[in-house]
Amino acid sequence: MPADEDIGIDEKRVYDGDERETTVYVAASTGVVAVSVVEERVGGFELAVRCTARDVASGPAGLAVATDDAVLLDAGDGARSTAGDSGERFVETGFGAASAVAVHGDDVLAATDDGAVARYRDGEWRDLGELTAVARMDGDLLATADGVYRALEGSLRHAGLASATDVAAAGVPLATTSEGLFQLGNGWMDVADGDFRFVASDPGAADGRLGRAHAGTDDVLYAHHDGDWSTATQLDRPIVDVAYGDTVYAVSEDGRFAAEGPDGWRHQELGVRDVTAAVARTTTE
Known part of the structure:
Protein backbone atom coordinates (compact mmCIF):
# COMPACT_ATOMS: atom_id res chain seq x y z
CA MET A 1 0.00 0.00 0.00
CA PRO A 2 1.39 3.48 -0.79
CA ALA A 3 2.97 5.32 2.12
CA ASP A 4 0.96 8.13 3.69
CA GLU A 5 2.16 11.70 3.29
CA ASP A 6 5.14 12.31 5.55
CA ILE A 7 4.68 14.33 8.73
CA GLY A 8 7.44 16.36 10.40
CA ILE A 9 8.99 14.80 13.51
CA ASP A 10 7.56 17.52 15.80
CA GLU A 11 4.16 17.92 14.13
CA LYS A 12 0.98 16.72 15.84
CA ARG A 13 -2.53 16.21 14.53
CA VAL A 14 -5.53 15.65 16.78
CA TYR A 15 -8.58 13.54 16.05
CA ASP A 16 -11.68 14.87 17.84
CA GLY A 17 -14.28 12.60 19.35
CA ASP A 18 -12.12 9.55 20.00
CA VAL A 35 3.49 7.99 17.65
CA SER A 36 -0.16 8.93 18.28
CA VAL A 37 -2.59 6.55 16.62
CA VAL A 38 -6.33 5.97 16.40
CA GLU A 39 -6.79 2.45 15.12
CA GLU A 40 -4.87 2.43 11.81
CA ARG A 41 -4.67 6.23 11.50
CA VAL A 42 -1.45 7.99 12.47
CA GLY A 43 -2.27 11.26 14.22
CA GLY A 44 1.29 12.54 14.39
CA PHE A 45 4.56 11.83 16.13
CA GLU A 46 7.26 13.57 18.14
CA LEU A 47 10.56 12.86 19.86
CA ALA A 48 9.60 12.11 23.47
CA VAL A 49 13.19 11.92 24.74
CA ARG A 50 16.50 12.38 22.96
CA CYS A 51 18.94 9.55 23.67
CA THR A 52 20.41 6.44 22.10
CA ALA A 53 17.48 4.17 22.86
CA ARG A 54 18.25 0.46 22.72
CA ASP A 55 15.00 -0.97 24.10
CA VAL A 56 11.63 0.17 25.41
CA ALA A 57 9.03 -1.61 27.56
CA SER A 58 5.72 -0.79 29.20
CA GLY A 59 3.58 -2.11 32.04
CA PRO A 60 2.12 -1.20 35.44
CA ALA A 61 5.48 0.21 36.57
CA GLY A 62 5.44 2.70 33.69
CA LEU A 63 7.37 3.19 30.48
CA ALA A 64 11.01 2.07 30.72
CA VAL A 65 13.78 2.87 28.26
CA ALA A 66 17.22 1.23 27.99
CA THR A 67 19.84 3.64 26.67
CA ASP A 68 23.60 3.59 26.27
CA ASP A 69 23.83 5.82 29.37
CA ALA A 70 21.00 4.86 31.70
CA VAL A 71 17.67 3.16 32.30
CA LEU A 72 14.96 5.82 32.13
CA LEU A 73 11.49 5.49 33.64
CA ASP A 74 8.28 7.41 33.12
CA ALA A 75 6.03 6.21 35.92
CA GLY A 76 3.38 8.88 35.34
CA ASP A 77 2.61 12.19 37.03
CA GLY A 78 4.13 11.04 40.30
CA ALA A 79 7.51 10.43 38.69
CA ARG A 80 7.41 13.75 36.86
CA SER A 81 6.66 15.62 40.09
CA THR A 82 9.86 14.25 41.65
CA ALA A 83 11.92 15.69 38.80
CA GLY A 84 11.63 19.16 40.30
CA ASP A 85 11.30 22.34 38.27
CA SER A 86 12.72 20.68 35.17
CA GLY A 87 9.51 18.69 34.72
CA GLU A 88 11.38 15.99 32.82
CA ARG A 89 9.10 13.21 31.69
CA PHE A 90 11.70 10.45 31.99
CA VAL A 91 13.87 10.17 35.10
CA GLU A 92 17.08 8.21 35.55
CA THR A 93 16.91 5.19 37.84
CA GLY A 94 20.61 4.81 38.64
CA PHE A 95 21.21 1.64 36.64
CA GLY A 96 23.66 2.92 34.03
CA ALA A 97 23.97 1.74 30.44
CA ALA A 98 21.57 -1.06 29.48
CA SER A 99 21.14 -3.32 26.48
CA ALA A 100 17.62 -4.55 27.29
CA VAL A 101 14.74 -3.65 29.57
CA ALA A 102 11.39 -5.16 30.58
CA VAL A 103 8.50 -4.32 32.87
CA HIS A 104 7.31 -7.15 35.09
CA GLY A 105 4.30 -6.00 37.07
CA ASP A 106 5.38 -3.11 39.29
CA ASP A 107 9.07 -3.92 38.75
CA VAL A 108 11.53 -3.06 36.00
CA LEU A 109 14.16 -5.55 34.80
CA ALA A 110 17.31 -4.46 32.98
CA ALA A 111 20.49 -6.03 31.62
CA THR A 112 23.91 -4.64 30.76
CA ASP A 113 26.04 -5.49 27.73
CA ASP A 114 28.08 -7.74 30.04
CA GLY A 115 24.97 -9.70 31.04
CA ALA A 116 24.41 -8.36 34.55
CA VAL A 117 20.67 -8.46 35.32
CA ALA A 118 18.89 -6.50 38.04
CA ARG A 119 15.36 -5.79 39.28
CA TYR A 120 14.16 -2.25 40.10
CA ARG A 121 11.66 -1.95 42.93
CA ASP A 122 10.84 0.86 45.37
CA GLY A 123 13.57 3.06 43.94
CA GLU A 124 16.37 0.49 44.29
CA TRP A 125 18.13 -1.95 41.96
CA ARG A 126 18.70 -5.50 43.24
CA ASP A 127 21.16 -7.79 41.46
CA LEU A 128 19.72 -11.04 40.10
CA GLY A 129 22.85 -12.53 38.54
CA GLU A 130 24.91 -12.55 35.36
CA LEU A 131 24.17 -14.19 32.00
CA THR A 132 25.83 -14.37 28.62
CA ALA A 133 24.69 -11.84 26.00
CA VAL A 134 21.12 -10.89 26.93
CA ALA A 135 19.47 -10.14 23.58
CA ARG A 136 15.90 -9.18 24.55
CA MET A 137 13.57 -9.30 27.54
CA ASP A 138 9.80 -9.41 28.04
CA GLY A 139 7.96 -9.69 31.33
CA ASP A 140 10.04 -12.05 33.46
CA LEU A 141 11.63 -13.83 30.48
CA LEU A 142 15.09 -13.18 29.05
CA ALA A 143 16.48 -14.30 25.68
CA THR A 144 20.20 -15.03 25.89
CA ALA A 145 22.98 -16.77 24.00
CA ASP A 146 22.53 -19.64 26.45
CA GLY A 147 18.77 -19.98 26.04
CA VAL A 148 15.68 -18.62 27.78
CA TYR A 149 15.90 -17.59 31.42
CA ARG A 150 13.20 -16.60 33.89
CA ALA A 151 13.75 -13.83 36.45
CA LEU A 152 12.72 -15.06 39.90
CA GLU A 153 12.42 -12.92 43.01
CA GLY A 154 16.15 -12.83 43.66
CA SER A 155 17.78 -15.03 41.02
CA LEU A 156 17.70 -16.30 37.43
CA ARG A 157 16.61 -19.77 36.30
CA HIS A 158 17.22 -21.44 32.95
CA ALA A 159 13.89 -22.14 31.22
CA GLY A 160 14.99 -24.09 28.15
CA LEU A 161 16.45 -23.86 24.64
CA ALA A 162 20.15 -23.71 23.83
CA SER A 163 20.01 -20.09 22.64
CA ALA A 164 17.36 -17.43 21.99
CA THR A 165 17.11 -14.17 20.07
CA ASP A 166 13.82 -12.88 21.53
CA VAL A 167 11.01 -13.81 23.91
CA ALA A 168 7.36 -12.87 24.47
CA ALA A 169 5.83 -13.58 27.88
CA ALA A 170 2.11 -12.76 27.65
CA GLY A 171 -0.47 -15.55 27.59
CA VAL A 172 1.71 -18.45 26.43
CA PRO A 173 5.50 -17.84 26.33
CA LEU A 181 9.91 -19.98 16.37
CA PHE A 182 8.94 -21.87 19.53
CA GLN A 183 5.87 -21.92 21.77
CA LEU A 184 5.92 -23.22 25.34
CA GLY A 185 3.68 -26.20 25.97
CA ASN A 186 4.96 -29.61 26.96
CA GLY A 187 8.42 -28.15 26.60
CA TRP A 188 9.33 -25.75 23.79
CA MET A 189 7.39 -26.81 20.69
CA ASP A 190 8.52 -25.89 17.18
CA VAL A 191 6.05 -23.58 15.40
CA ALA A 192 8.01 -22.55 12.30
CA ASP A 193 11.51 -22.93 10.90
CA GLY A 194 13.68 -19.97 9.98
CA ASP A 195 16.13 -17.39 11.24
CA PHE A 196 13.78 -15.28 13.37
CA ARG A 197 14.77 -11.78 14.48
CA PHE A 198 11.83 -10.95 16.81
CA VAL A 199 8.66 -12.20 18.47
CA ALA A 200 5.87 -10.24 20.18
CA SER A 201 2.53 -11.02 21.81
CA ASP A 202 -0.45 -8.99 22.99
CA PRO A 203 0.12 -8.13 26.68
CA GLY A 204 -3.63 -8.23 27.24
CA ALA A 205 -3.80 -12.01 26.69
CA ALA A 206 -5.05 -14.13 29.58
CA ASP A 207 -2.59 -16.48 31.27
CA GLY A 208 -2.40 -19.80 29.47
CA ARG A 209 -4.00 -18.47 26.29
CA LEU A 210 -2.10 -17.03 23.35
CA GLY A 211 -3.86 -14.05 21.79
CA ARG A 212 -2.52 -11.86 19.02
CA ALA A 213 1.14 -12.59 18.34
CA HIS A 214 3.67 -11.99 15.60
CA ALA A 215 7.16 -13.16 14.73
CA GLY A 216 9.40 -12.25 11.84
CA THR A 217 12.38 -13.30 9.78
CA ASP A 218 14.05 -10.91 7.34
CA ASP A 219 11.54 -11.95 4.67
CA VAL A 220 8.31 -13.11 6.29
CA LEU A 221 5.98 -11.85 9.04
CA TYR A 222 4.04 -14.60 10.83
CA ALA A 223 0.81 -13.87 12.72
CA HIS A 224 -1.23 -15.78 15.33
CA HIS A 225 -5.01 -15.25 15.19
CA ASP A 226 -7.88 -17.45 16.34
CA GLY A 227 -5.59 -20.18 17.60
CA ASP A 228 -3.51 -20.65 14.46
CA TRP A 229 -0.21 -19.36 13.08
CA SER A 230 -0.08 -18.23 9.46
CA THR A 231 2.08 -16.19 7.13
CA ALA A 232 0.81 -12.63 7.44
CA THR A 233 2.83 -11.02 4.67
CA GLN A 234 6.03 -11.12 2.68
CA LEU A 235 8.28 -8.28 3.78
CA ASP A 236 9.98 -5.67 1.62
CA ARG A 237 11.61 -4.30 4.80
CA PRO A 238 12.39 -6.51 7.81
CA ILE A 239 10.24 -5.79 10.88
CA VAL A 240 12.07 -5.46 14.20
CA ASP A 241 9.06 -5.31 16.54
CA VAL A 242 5.27 -5.29 16.78
CA ALA A 243 3.05 -3.49 19.32
CA TYR A 244 -0.64 -3.97 20.11
CA GLY A 245 -3.49 -1.51 20.63
CA ASP A 246 -6.86 -1.35 18.89
CA THR A 247 -4.99 -2.80 15.93
CA VAL A 248 -1.47 -4.08 15.23
CA TYR A 249 1.51 -1.74 14.79
CA ALA A 250 4.85 -2.74 13.27
CA VAL A 251 8.10 -0.90 12.74
CA SER A 252 11.11 -1.58 10.55
CA GLU A 253 14.76 -1.02 11.43
CA ASP A 254 14.94 1.97 9.09
CA GLY A 255 11.97 3.71 10.68
CA ARG A 256 8.89 2.84 8.66
CA PHE A 257 5.85 2.61 10.93
CA ALA A 258 2.93 0.44 9.81
CA ALA A 259 -0.60 0.06 11.14
CA GLU A 260 -2.84 -2.81 10.12
CA GLY A 261 -6.20 -1.76 8.70
CA PRO A 262 -9.15 -3.59 7.15
CA ASP A 263 -7.63 -3.31 3.68
CA GLY A 264 -4.00 -3.92 4.56
CA TRP A 265 -1.15 -1.99 6.13
CA ARG A 266 -0.88 1.80 6.21
CA HIS A 267 2.66 3.17 6.34
CA GLN A 268 4.37 6.27 7.71
CA GLU A 269 8.06 7.13 7.59
CA LEU A 270 9.22 8.32 11.03
CA GLY A 271 12.54 9.77 9.87
CA VAL A 272 14.64 7.74 12.34
CA ARG A 273 17.07 4.87 11.92
CA ASP A 274 18.47 1.97 13.94
CA VAL A 275 15.05 1.13 15.40
CA THR A 276 15.19 -1.68 17.95
CA ALA A 277 11.81 -1.96 19.70
CA ALA A 278 8.26 -0.64 19.99
CA VAL A 279 5.53 -0.77 22.64
CA ALA A 280 1.99 0.64 22.81
CA ARG A 281 0.18 2.31 25.68
CA THR A 282 -3.60 2.90 25.46
CA THR A 283 -5.60 5.18 27.73
CA THR A 284 -9.37 5.64 27.88
CA GLU A 285 -10.79 9.05 28.72
Whole structure:
Protein backbone atom coordinates (compact mmCIF):
# COMPACT_ATOMS: atom_id res chain seq x y z
CA MET A 1 0.00 0.00 0.00
CA PRO A 2 1.39 3.48 -0.79
CA ALA A 3 2.97 5.32 2.12
CA ASP A 4 0.96 8.13 3.69
CA GLU A 5 2.16 11.70 3.29
CA ASP A 6 5.14 12.31 5.55
CA ILE A 7 4.68 14.33 8.73
CA GLY A 8 7.44 16.36 10.40
CA ILE A 9 8.99 14.80 13.51
CA ASP A 10 7.56 17.52 15.80
CA GLU A 11 4.16 17.92 14.13
CA LYS A 12 0.98 16.72 15.84
CA ARG A 13 -2.53 16.21 14.53
CA VAL A 14 -5.53 15.65 16.78
CA TYR A 15 -8.58 13.54 16.05
CA ASP A 16 -11.68 14.87 17.84
CA GLY A 17 -14.28 12.60 19.35
CA ASP A 18 -12.12 9.55 20.00
CA GLU A 19 -12.32 8.25 23.57
CA ARG A 20 -9.34 5.89 23.37
CA GLU A 21 -5.87 7.29 22.86
CA THR A 22 -3.01 5.00 21.91
CA THR A 23 0.64 6.01 21.78
CA VAL A 24 3.25 3.71 20.27
CA TYR A 25 6.75 4.36 21.60
CA VAL A 26 9.56 3.50 19.19
CA ALA A 27 13.18 3.11 20.36
CA ALA A 28 15.73 4.43 17.86
CA SER A 29 19.28 5.75 17.75
CA THR A 30 18.06 9.35 18.05
CA GLY A 31 15.68 8.70 20.93
CA VAL A 32 12.18 7.49 21.71
CA VAL A 33 9.55 8.56 19.18
CA ALA A 34 5.97 8.80 20.43
CA VAL A 35 3.49 7.99 17.65
CA SER A 36 -0.16 8.93 18.28
CA VAL A 37 -2.59 6.55 16.62
CA VAL A 38 -6.33 5.97 16.40
CA GLU A 39 -6.79 2.45 15.12
CA GLU A 40 -4.87 2.43 11.81
CA ARG A 41 -4.67 6.23 11.50
CA VAL A 42 -1.45 7.99 12.47
CA GLY A 43 -2.27 11.26 14.22
CA GLY A 44 1.29 12.54 14.39
CA PHE A 45 4.56 11.83 16.13
CA GLU A 46 7.26 13.57 18.14
CA LEU A 47 10.56 12.86 19.86
CA ALA A 48 9.60 12.11 23.47
CA VAL A 49 13.19 11.92 24.74
CA ARG A 50 16.50 12.38 22.96
CA CYS A 51 18.94 9.55 23.67
CA THR A 52 20.41 6.44 22.10
CA ALA A 53 17.48 4.17 22.86
CA ARG A 54 18.25 0.46 22.72
CA ASP A 55 15.00 -0.97 24.10
CA VAL A 56 11.63 0.17 25.41
CA ALA A 57 9.03 -1.61 27.56
CA SER A 58 5.72 -0.79 29.20
CA GLY A 59 3.58 -2.11 32.04
CA PRO A 60 2.12 -1.20 35.44
CA ALA A 61 5.48 0.21 36.57
CA GLY A 62 5.44 2.70 33.69
CA LEU A 63 7.37 3.19 30.48
CA ALA A 64 11.01 2.07 30.72
CA VAL A 65 13.78 2.87 28.26
CA ALA A 66 17.22 1.23 27.99
CA THR A 67 19.84 3.64 26.67
CA ASP A 68 23.60 3.59 26.27
CA ASP A 69 23.83 5.82 29.37
CA ALA A 70 21.00 4.86 31.70
CA VAL A 71 17.67 3.16 32.30
CA LEU A 72 14.96 5.82 32.13
CA LEU A 73 11.49 5.49 33.64
CA ASP A 74 8.28 7.41 33.12
CA ALA A 75 6.03 6.21 35.92
CA GLY A 76 3.38 8.88 35.34
CA ASP A 77 2.61 12.19 37.03
CA GLY A 78 4.13 11.04 40.30
CA ALA A 79 7.51 10.43 38.69
CA ARG A 80 7.41 13.75 36.86
CA SER A 81 6.66 15.62 40.09
CA THR A 82 9.86 14.25 41.65
CA ALA A 83 11.92 15.69 38.80
CA GLY A 84 11.63 19.16 40.30
CA ASP A 85 11.30 22.34 38.27
CA SER A 86 12.72 20.68 35.17
CA GLY A 87 9.51 18.69 34.72
CA GLU A 88 11.38 15.99 32.82
CA ARG A 89 9.10 13.21 31.69
CA PHE A 90 11.70 10.45 31.99
CA VAL A 91 13.87 10.17 35.10
CA GLU A 92 17.08 8.21 35.55
CA THR A 93 16.91 5.19 37.84
CA GLY A 94 20.61 4.81 38.64
CA PHE A 95 21.21 1.64 36.64
CA GLY A 96 23.66 2.92 34.03
CA ALA A 97 23.97 1.74 30.44
CA ALA A 98 21.57 -1.06 29.48
CA SER A 99 21.14 -3.32 26.48
CA ALA A 100 17.62 -4.55 27.29
CA VAL A 101 14.74 -3.65 29.57
CA ALA A 102 11.39 -5.16 30.58
CA VAL A 103 8.50 -4.32 32.87
CA HIS A 104 7.31 -7.15 35.09
CA GLY A 105 4.30 -6.00 37.07
CA ASP A 106 5.38 -3.11 39.29
CA ASP A 107 9.07 -3.92 38.75
CA VAL A 108 11.53 -3.06 36.00
CA LEU A 109 14.16 -5.55 34.80
CA ALA A 110 17.31 -4.46 32.98
CA ALA A 111 20.49 -6.03 31.62
CA THR A 112 23.91 -4.64 30.76
CA ASP A 113 26.04 -5.49 27.73
CA ASP A 114 28.08 -7.74 30.04
CA GLY A 115 24.97 -9.70 31.04
CA ALA A 116 24.41 -8.36 34.55
CA VAL A 117 20.67 -8.46 35.32
CA ALA A 118 18.89 -6.50 38.04
CA ARG A 119 15.36 -5.79 39.28
CA TYR A 120 14.16 -2.25 40.10
CA ARG A 121 11.66 -1.95 42.93
CA ASP A 122 10.84 0.86 45.37
CA GLY A 123 13.57 3.06 43.94
CA GLU A 124 16.37 0.49 44.29
CA TRP A 125 18.13 -1.95 41.96
CA ARG A 126 18.70 -5.50 43.24
CA ASP A 127 21.16 -7.79 41.46
CA LEU A 128 19.72 -11.04 40.10
CA GLY A 129 22.85 -12.53 38.54
CA GLU A 130 24.91 -12.55 35.36
CA LEU A 131 24.17 -14.19 32.00
CA THR A 132 25.83 -14.37 28.62
CA ALA A 133 24.69 -11.84 26.00
CA VAL A 134 21.12 -10.89 26.93
CA ALA A 135 19.47 -10.14 23.58
CA ARG A 136 15.90 -9.18 24.55
CA MET A 137 13.57 -9.30 27.54
CA ASP A 138 9.80 -9.41 28.04
CA GLY A 139 7.96 -9.69 31.33
CA ASP A 140 10.04 -12.05 33.46
CA LEU A 141 11.63 -13.83 30.48
CA LEU A 142 15.09 -13.18 29.05
CA ALA A 143 16.48 -14.30 25.68
CA THR A 144 20.20 -15.03 25.89
CA ALA A 145 22.98 -16.77 24.00
CA ASP A 146 22.53 -19.64 26.45
CA GLY A 147 18.77 -19.98 26.04
CA VAL A 148 15.68 -18.62 27.78
CA TYR A 149 15.90 -17.59 31.42
CA ARG A 150 13.20 -16.60 33.89
CA ALA A 151 13.75 -13.83 36.45
CA LEU A 152 12.72 -15.06 39.90
CA GLU A 153 12.42 -12.92 43.01
CA GLY A 154 16.15 -12.83 43.66
CA SER A 155 17.78 -15.03 41.02
CA LEU A 156 17.70 -16.30 37.43
CA ARG A 157 16.61 -19.77 36.30
CA HIS A 158 17.22 -21.44 32.95
CA ALA A 159 13.89 -22.14 31.22
CA GLY A 160 14.99 -24.09 28.15
CA LEU A 161 16.45 -23.86 24.64
CA ALA A 162 20.15 -23.71 23.83
CA SER A 163 20.01 -20.09 22.64
CA ALA A 164 17.36 -17.43 21.99
CA THR A 165 17.11 -14.17 20.07
CA ASP A 166 13.82 -12.88 21.53
CA VAL A 167 11.01 -13.81 23.91
CA ALA A 168 7.36 -12.87 24.47
CA ALA A 169 5.83 -13.58 27.88
CA ALA A 170 2.11 -12.76 27.65
CA GLY A 171 -0.47 -15.55 27.59
CA VAL A 172 1.71 -18.45 26.43
CA PRO A 173 5.50 -17.84 26.33
CA LEU A 174 7.13 -17.65 22.89
CA ALA A 175 10.77 -17.64 21.89
CA THR A 176 12.76 -17.24 18.71
CA THR A 177 16.16 -18.55 17.71
CA SER A 178 18.30 -18.51 14.59
CA GLU A 179 16.61 -21.79 13.68
CA GLY A 180 12.94 -21.27 14.46
CA LEU A 181 9.91 -19.98 16.37
CA PHE A 182 8.94 -21.87 19.53
CA GLN A 183 5.87 -21.92 21.77
CA LEU A 184 5.92 -23.22 25.34
CA GLY A 185 3.68 -26.20 25.97
CA ASN A 186 4.96 -29.61 26.96
CA GLY A 187 8.42 -28.15 26.60
CA TRP A 188 9.33 -25.75 23.79
CA MET A 189 7.39 -26.81 20.69
CA ASP A 190 8.52 -25.89 17.18
CA VAL A 191 6.05 -23.58 15.40
CA ALA A 192 8.01 -22.55 12.30
CA ASP A 193 11.51 -22.93 10.90
CA GLY A 194 13.68 -19.97 9.98
CA ASP A 195 16.13 -17.39 11.24
CA PHE A 196 13.78 -15.28 13.37
CA ARG A 197 14.77 -11.78 14.48
CA PHE A 198 11.83 -10.95 16.81
CA VAL A 199 8.66 -12.20 18.47
CA ALA A 200 5.87 -10.24 20.18
CA SER A 201 2.53 -11.02 21.81
CA ASP A 202 -0.45 -8.99 22.99
CA PRO A 203 0.12 -8.13 26.68
CA GLY A 204 -3.63 -8.23 27.24
CA ALA A 205 -3.80 -12.01 26.69
CA ALA A 206 -5.05 -14.13 29.58
CA ASP A 207 -2.59 -16.48 31.27
CA GLY A 208 -2.40 -19.80 29.47
CA ARG A 209 -4.00 -18.47 26.29
CA LEU A 210 -2.10 -17.03 23.35
CA GLY A 211 -3.86 -14.05 21.79
CA ARG A 212 -2.52 -11.86 19.02
CA ALA A 213 1.14 -12.59 18.34
CA HIS A 214 3.67 -11.99 15.60
CA ALA A 215 7.16 -13.16 14.73
CA GLY A 216 9.40 -12.25 11.84
CA THR A 217 12.38 -13.30 9.78
CA ASP A 218 14.05 -10.91 7.34
CA ASP A 219 11.54 -11.95 4.67
CA VAL A 220 8.31 -13.11 6.29
CA LEU A 221 5.98 -11.85 9.04
CA TYR A 222 4.04 -14.60 10.83
CA ALA A 223 0.81 -13.87 12.72
CA HIS A 224 -1.23 -15.78 15.33
CA HIS A 225 -5.01 -15.25 15.19
CA ASP A 226 -7.88 -17.45 16.34
CA GLY A 227 -5.59 -20.18 17.60
CA ASP A 228 -3.51 -20.65 14.46
CA TRP A 229 -0.21 -19.36 13.08
CA SER A 230 -0.08 -18.23 9.46
CA THR A 231 2.08 -16.19 7.13
CA ALA A 232 0.81 -12.63 7.44
CA THR A 233 2.83 -11.02 4.67
CA GLN A 234 6.03 -11.12 2.68
CA LEU A 235 8.28 -8.28 3.78
CA ASP A 236 9.98 -5.67 1.62
CA ARG A 237 11.61 -4.30 4.80
CA PRO A 238 12.39 -6.51 7.81
CA ILE A 239 10.24 -5.79 10.88
CA VAL A 240 12.07 -5.46 14.20
CA ASP A 241 9.06 -5.31 16.54
CA VAL A 242 5.27 -5.29 16.78
CA ALA A 243 3.05 -3.49 19.32
CA TYR A 244 -0.64 -3.97 20.11
CA GLY A 245 -3.49 -1.51 20.63
CA ASP A 246 -6.86 -1.35 18.89
CA THR A 247 -4.99 -2.80 15.93
CA VAL A 248 -1.47 -4.08 15.23
CA TYR A 249 1.51 -1.74 14.79
CA ALA A 250 4.85 -2.74 13.27
CA VAL A 251 8.10 -0.90 12.74
CA SER A 252 11.11 -1.58 10.55
CA GLU A 253 14.76 -1.02 11.43
CA ASP A 254 14.94 1.97 9.09
CA GLY A 255 11.97 3.71 10.68
CA ARG A 256 8.89 2.84 8.66
CA PHE A 257 5.85 2.61 10.93
CA ALA A 258 2.93 0.44 9.81
CA ALA A 259 -0.60 0.06 11.14
CA GLU A 260 -2.84 -2.81 10.12
CA GLY A 261 -6.20 -1.76 8.70
CA PRO A 262 -9.15 -3.59 7.15
CA ASP A 263 -7.63 -3.31 3.68
CA GLY A 264 -4.00 -3.92 4.56
CA TRP A 265 -1.15 -1.99 6.13
CA ARG A 266 -0.88 1.80 6.21
CA HIS A 267 2.66 3.17 6.34
CA GLN A 268 4.37 6.27 7.71
CA GLU A 269 8.06 7.13 7.59
CA LEU A 270 9.22 8.32 11.03
CA GLY A 271 12.54 9.77 9.87
CA VAL A 272 14.64 7.74 12.34
CA ARG A 273 17.07 4.87 11.92
CA ASP A 274 18.47 1.97 13.94
CA VAL A 275 15.05 1.13 15.40
CA THR A 276 15.19 -1.68 17.95
CA ALA A 277 11.81 -1.96 19.70
CA ALA A 278 8.26 -0.64 19.99
CA VAL A 279 5.53 -0.77 22.64
CA ALA A 280 1.99 0.64 22.81
CA ARG A 281 0.18 2.31 25.68
CA THR A 282 -3.60 2.90 25.46
CA THR A 283 -5.60 5.18 27.73
CA THR A 284 -9.37 5.64 27.88
CA GLU A 285 -10.79 9.05 28.72
